[in-house]
Structures are given as structure tokens and as C-alpha cells.
Amino acid sequence: MATRKLLFVIRALPYKTEASRLALTHAISSQSVEIYLKDGDLVEASVAFIGDGVMNCLKNQQAMKHYGITSIEGHMKNTLLLDMKVMVCKEDLDRFGIREEALLMDAGDIGGETNTQIVPYSEIQKEMQSVDHLLFC
Amino acid sequence: MGKLTIGCFSSLVGSLSLDFAVKLSDAAVKKGHSVDLWLSGNATTLAKKGQKAFKDYSHLAKPLQELLATGKFRITACEACSAARGFHKEDIMEDVKSHSMDWYLASTFEADRVLHIGGD
Numbered sequence: 001m002a003t004r005k006l007l008f009v010i011r012a013l014p015y016k017t018e019a020s021r022l023a024l025t026h027a028i029s030s031q032s033v034e035i036y037l038k039d040g041d042l043v044e045a046s047v048a049f050i051g052d053g054v055m056n057c058l059k060n061q062q063a064m065k066h067y068g069i070t071s072i073e074g075h076m077k078n079t080l081l082l083d084m085k086v087m088v089c090k091e092d093l094d095r096f097g098i099r100e101e102a103l104l105m106d107a108g109d110i111g112g113e114t115n116t117q118i119v120p121y122s123e124i125q126k127e128m129q130s131v132d133h134l135l136f137c
Numbered sequence: 138m139g140k141l142t143i144g145c146f147s148s149l150v151g152s153l154s155l156d157f158a159v160k161l162s163d164a165a166v167k168k169g170h171s172v173d174l175w176l177s178g179n180a181t182t183l184a185k186k187g188q189k190a191f192k193d194y195s196h197l198a199k200p201l202q203e204l205l206a207t208g209k210f211r212i213t214a215c216e217a218c219s220a221a222r223g224f225h226k227e228d229i230m231e232d233v234k235s236h237s238m239d240w241y242l243a244s245t246f247e248a249d250r251v252l253h254i255g256g257d
Binding site: 045 | 144146177178179218237238239240241242243245246248250251253255256
């Protein structure tokens with residue numbers, strides 16, 4: 001029995017490329033990875049948004065209205081619903097002048113109990129050091 | 138010998154990230170390591186059969202076939218990402234597998250190193 005920890009570090013802007021969406025969908029897929037593993041083995045994914053990537057965390061995204069596709073906000077909500085750790089870099093939010101009120105901080109409306117964590121970059125670095133594999137997107 | 142898992146989101150033509158991933162896979166296999174290459178997003182274009190070689194564009198079908206023949210290299214394309222781009226299992230090169238994203242995460246479980254190329 002073992003657990004491998006992965007951290008998806010999202011630096012890509014939302015909607016400009018597919019990278020941030022794919023990072024979230026890959027992280028969410030950790031929920032069904034057991035079908036490929038031995039009994040008791042797990043892959044645990046967490047997500048950190050840094051640099052331009054913090055823009056993915058804005059709430060009230062209108063992707064369906066403008067692009068006809070699901071929003072990245074919706075994927076973020078699913079990660080919170082699944083109790084995955086979601087961190088957003090405080091310094092990068094400050095650089096863009098983005099306040100907490102503008103961010104998706106929870107998925108309470110769909111039954112989620114985990115909140116987005118706004119943390120200094122040093123905390124994200126600690127998380128990077130604690131995981132088995134880093135995946136930059 | 139170790140196991141390397143490489144994941145890539147970048148397209149076959151339009152970026153050289155896949156060229157790098159294939160060259161790195163080749164170097165690792167030649168050193169005796171095994172490699173899993175996961176293709177997601179635009180990178181799934183690498184899995185499509187019928188690629189024609191032009192001197193102006195990357196052509197990775199031949200090195201892929203050589204790598205697959207070693208038995209130490211596996212390549213898998215995201216099933217949904219491929220289907221969204223209009224190609225399905227019958228359009229994919231022989232010996233290239235097609236799975237959902239959790240296959241990639243499972244591959245990282247036993248990997249000694251994971252290299253994820255998630256940009257462009």
C-alpha cells in the first residue's frame with residue numbers, strides 16, 4: 001500500500017490554451033486511478049495556481065455564453081467538491097490587484113466542503129517539496 | 138534501470154515540445170530505461186496514423202515506430218482529447234494505446250521520474 005502525491009502547478013492563462021483546463025481534468029482523474037493500481041495504492045493530486053495561472057480562479061466565468069464550453073471555474077468547483085487541495089499564490093494575486101472576493105473560494109452550492117487556500121508562494125514551495133512529482137502546466 | 142513517464146499537451150506541428158519528448162524517450166530507452174509517453178490535448182495529434190513527411194514540419198512517426206519496436210516504450214493518447222479532434226481508435230497508429238486521463242496518473246505511480254510538458 002502506497003500513496004504517490006502529485007502537484008499540478010498551473011501557470012497558464014485560462015482559455016488562451018487548453019493547459020489549465022487539462023491540468024484540472026487530469027487532477028480530477030486521480031479519483032478513478034485505482035482501477036489501474038493494486039489494492040490500497042493511491043495517487044493523490046493537488047493543485048497550485050501561480051503567475052498568470054491565478055486568473056483561472058476568477059469566479060463568474062462566462063465560458064458557456066462566449067465559447068459554448070464548460071468553464072474552468074466549473075472544473076475548479078469539482079476539485080473542491082472532491083476535497084482536493086487548491087492553493088492560489090497570494091503574491092501573484094496582489095500583483096494583479098485581484099481580491100479574494102473576486103475568486104472562487106468554495107463549492108458550497110454543489111455540496112463541497114473544502115475551500116480554496118490563498119497562500120504565500122513559500123507555502124506552495126513547501127508543497128512542491130513534499131510531493132513525489134511536480135507537473136507544470 | 139528506471140522508469141520515466143512523460144506527459145505532453147503540445148501539438149505535433151506548431152511546437153517542438155513533442156520532438157523533445159520523443160528524443161528524450163529515445164535517449165532514455167538507449168540507456169536501458171523504460172518510458173511511458175502520455176499524449177493529451179493537442180499532443181494527441183502525434184498518435185494519428187497517415188502522417189506525411191515534409192521537410193518543413195516535424196515528422197515523428199518513424200522514430201515512434203522504432204521506439205515501439207524496442208519493447209521499452211509505451212505511448213498512449215487521451216481518448217477524449219483524440220475524439221474531440223475527430224480521430225478515434227481506428228485512426229490511431231498501430232501499437233499506440235488510447236485511454237482516459239487516469240491511465241497517465243497511474244503511470245506516474247511507479248515512475249522514478251515524471252516530466253510534464255504542459256505549456257503551449
